[in-house]
Amino acid sequence: GQQLNQSPQSMFIQEGEDVSMNCTSSSIFNTWLWYKQDPGEGPVLLIALYKAGELTSNGRLTAQFGITRKDSFLNISASIPSDVGIYFCAGKETSGSRLTFGEGTQLTVNP
Amino acid sequence: DAGVTQSPTHLIKTRGQQVTLRCSPKSGHDTVSWYQQALGQGPQFIFQYYEEEERQRGNFPDRFSGHQFPNYSSELNVNALLLGDSALYLCASSLWGADYEQYFGPGTRLTVT
Numbered sequence: 735g736q737q738l739n740q741s742p743q744s745m746f747i748q749e750g751e752d753v754s755m756n757c758t759s760s761s762i763f764n765t766w767l768w769y770k771q772d773p774g775e776g777p778v779l780l781i782a783l784y785k786a787g788e789l790t791s792n793g794r795l796t797a798q799f800g801i802t803r804k805d806s807f808l809n810i811s812a813s814i815p816s817d818v819g820i821y822f823c824a825g826k827e828t829s830g831s832r833l834t835f836g837e838g839t840q841l842t843v844n845p
Numbered sequence: 846d847a848g849v850t851q852s853p854t855h856l857i858k859t860r861g862q863q864v865t866l867r868c869s870p871k872s873g874h875d876t877v878s879w880y881q882q883a884l885g886q887g888p889q890f891i892f893q894y895y896e897e898e899e900r901q902r903g904n905f906p907d908r909f910s911g912h913q914f915p916n917y918s919s920e921l922n923v924n925a926l927l928l929g930d931s932a933l934y935l936c937a938s939s940l941w942g943a944d945y946e947q948y949f950g951p952g953t954r955l956t957v958t
Contacts, residue, residue, distance in 0.1 A: 835887030
């Protein structure tokens, strides 16, 4: 089946720094999504990308849908303590509704 | 505007037992998907329901079954529980035809002893 490789697995940064994480796939997706999950909670949708090459922002978050449709990245600018959590990428296949998730990036922000 | 709700929050069961988890979708949504999230991993797709029918299924055994009701709410049933079924079970709701954006509930934490 499809696999998503998400990196890095974890990041430890200082407040105010920028963060970058990415996902690569062995197959093509027609939609990329980025979620954030806090402990004991469900994932919360941050950004959705629908077209190859698309660059979308949501406040301090910026995500891009790779040209090959097999990768995506998420940037967080000027990190703050509440950015702490696990970030997941997810891809949706051309047919069907299944979301395939990456393994997650654990972000820690030191004040 | 009510978001996705799930019940119960936590559940402890014994091996071999059966469990039923419940989900109410976000207001205006008609499609429910279920995911299993093991500790330290990303969610894994179990199946999706629309118009009270299973529309797509992931790589899970027949012990996992579901149902969708006319009001769009859904249940996930797991029979003959195994220790490996311990996980966070997430429900996601969406609008059929626009199901690229799925919104998750808080999940049900199932522990099998």
